[in-house]
Amino acid sequence: MKPLQLLTVLAAILIFSSCKKGLGDDNTNPFENATPVVTEKGTPLGSATSYPVNASATTITSADGKLDLIIPAGAFSSATTVSIQPISNLAPLGLSTGYRLLPEGVTFSKPITLRFHYTDADLGTAVEDFLWINTQNNDGTWSGIKNSVVDKATKTITVETTHFSDWTIGRFMDLTLTPARATVKVNETLNLSITGFLETDENRDDLLVPLSPVKFGPNTKVTEEQQILLATQQFLSFNIKEWMVNGATSGGRFGSIEPGNLHAVYKAPGTVPNPAKVSLSVNMVARKRNLPNTNYMLVSEVTIIGSPYYLRLKVDGGEYFYTEYGVGGVLPADNNNFQMVNCGVTDEGFLQIAAGYYANSNLTNSFTINIKKTTSGSYSLNCFNNTSGQADEMVFMPASNGIGYQNNYVVRSRNAQNNCTSTYKCAAINTSFTKFGAGRMTEVEGSFSGTLYYNGLDFDSQCKSSEAHNVSGDFLLMRLN
16 A cells, blocks of 8 residues: 655644432433443453362452452352453443453352452543443343442442353443533534433332433433432432633633533633643532532543644543644644644545654654545444455554554464464454545544554564554544545
């Protein structure tokens, strides 16, 4: 494939309102016809690790150290092999890596404790008070476990189970401002709302709670706001204290925010501020049953841009933002230090999006998509197994040292003879194009999400599978050809 060298041609084109009513003040249930969320099974993110166990008490830990299985004496009546397989976490409001525990279909004589470990990076904007453990059912639906125990001091979540299946960390409420991240052009507005999940039947008393999505918006009734609190019994109400821009009720040169009934509207300033990233937040007080009130700060990060064309990339929780220069007269303030993205079509007909950060004129990181795509709609990237011989590519280089995350990977494991076997696979990366320009100087808009993999030079000798890295992004770009 002959690349466009897009990174080197810069010079060429250079929600809530106050709850006045209690949970029992309105008996209506606006979610009585809610449908639980159904997803595919998670895909493996590495080799399964097997552990021999017997009738004795033991604790086994996943290879990444993030999941402990605490097995009491007598849980297994005979020698058994227990396996832990890391998988992608597709649970509603899921966090971090999921795990497939085997053997499935076996009922233990005594409950086994699952203890998940989490980090601040795993949490992101999630609130620890809203964490629980999820499991996927045979029909693809998900259930949250009400009696999950969160220990903030040790950053662990535990639950007991009498069976193995797919298990993940998740949240029973999502009070994250939506969108959590956004790009806003100068003088434009952004609507903020809140999303969440709740049980489908408010009268359920069992421990497994089927999950159904709820989206709060400008027309959401107060009764719906109260209903979501039934996902757990401890929360009675939330009261809004204030909306803020960069920690102040008056945003000044960073824009302004206008609270609505159950939403807010942000107005960007007339010029790009320095720094261009603005923090929008709402301060809430949660009233709890038999517990002290708790304050929660929900935050949305907004980037103000002068040019409407950009690529926003997120890798393992870290965010990178690239601007398309040379379109509409937009140029970088410093020709030696800048971030940029360009978009075009290669001689072979691949759409190419190429981006990078430059420091002192040196490329410090880069991101490239080469995709055989010519129309709007959804599309999953192919790899080297493409029968046409022309594979799609997605590559992120986090530094200039040659280490790259790619959309193909290798699963390695040892056979009965202790020889290392390798299986080559294509990463699951989905794209969605809402605009796809037909020619030069037309717009391309879309988003992507999935997993990229790093395959170290010594992974083969260690019989180690490629390492998974979560990636997502969105873009609005102008085709240069």
